[in-house]
Amino acid sequence: MSAPPTGPLTYVYAVTPPAPAVRLLLPSLTGVGGRPVTLLHAPGDDPGPVAFVISEVPRPEWDEDALKARFEDLRWLEDAARSHHRVVEALAAHTTVLPLRLATLYEDRAGALGALRARGQAFATRLARLSGHTEYGVKVHVLPAPPPRAAAPATAASPGRAYLQARRAQRHDHEDRFRQAGLAAGRVCAVAGRFAADRVAHPVQSGPLTAASPEENVLNDAYLVPDAQAEAFLTALAAAAHDLPGVRVEVTGPWAPYSFAAPPAPPAAP
Template identity: 30%
Template sequence: MNRGLYAYAITRDRPAEVTGAWLIGHRDLALVVAEVDLDRFTGLDFDEPAEDSPLAVLAREHDAVVRAVFRHEPVLPLRFGTVLEGTDAALRLLAVRHDEALARLHQVEGRREWGVRVRAAARKPVELDGLSGTAYLTLRRRNLTAADDTRRDAAALHEELTRAAAESTRRDLAGDVLLDAAYLVDAGREDDFHAEIHRLSGELGLSVEITGPWPPYSFTTMELADA
């Protein structure tokens, strides 16, 4: 069996009970790790959406450990699939990234991530029989104008929510998604943040999907390849 040390997140070096994982500490920081069978990470199909796929099972296990620590301490989640050679590599990572990680932990402390997604409204099918060319072009221009208005409204929503959050980031868009963003919000201001979402989406006529709360997955920027 091919074994390795799987790294879930960086946190503070304080006692923590995490089923199946433990902490490797160094100067007030700790790496949340577990010994794993590396064969589970070979041949994964990243295009497989099924909830019972090997990739989905591993991703849920990763999230469960990160969340278990996040309930008590701030965390910097590491990229899914981060594997180290052993304890020495873990200590080396913490030493190289010490000041950066400690500062970032302070920045995310007391804050949680919320996701907001806006989709374009589904268009009703148009009956083209008997529709003149002029009428068709008029309808097409009207639809394009409406789509542009919705994109601008989604951008305005993001701008306002960014002001209400400690940090924000936008993700790449796909399909009918007009806004896919994450916001890092102070725990004590979450009610106000959600009230702002509902107020703005109502005023702008946008259909909004909200996910969370999450650990700050979208706000961990450390690259570990050169650590």
């Protein structure tokens, strides 16, 4: 019975072209757990159209059992996600990048290289699609309605009736703000149709992470925008809700194209 492997695992951040700009950048980067970042590609004079950007990480800290526990540690998870994102963003500033998910791991360099060979053409096709494009996030928020105001004593028949009138007015205001949000969402989609090459609709944000905000998120989209159209896209979005006081349109980015990476599925096992 062979002994279990003990060598480092291969952590993959992203797929990029094996360009000189990437080779020059990597020595200045620090990856997850403070590990050095290097480039992995086919050996020889022809490295092929794509390469993995990797770190070698200690197996006891990154194997399946370790990750089950570490993913419950929010501080560790945040540090790892920041390190992963920092590498991807640095790459995106110099070349087209196909970001991979946090904790994309292979048994060793040979395993990672085998995956790169098997899926290289699909990766290259996706990189070509993303070239010259950048991701922007667009959210539409409904602003909170003002608190109900009691009617003036001279016009109020009773405190109870005054309260009900104020609550009814608040409800109508809330409904009006949602109608305004629908208008804003329609305008955002119209702008995207003019400028964006692709769209991903993410679930709206809710739950504990947004409990502290009085706003309600009703649209949470990502758009892949040609770099030549980015300024016009942002200018058009800035006007999407200028006459809708109950709505806020939030634009984030530019980002590496996380929402559009969609790495190809590995080939089926025989």
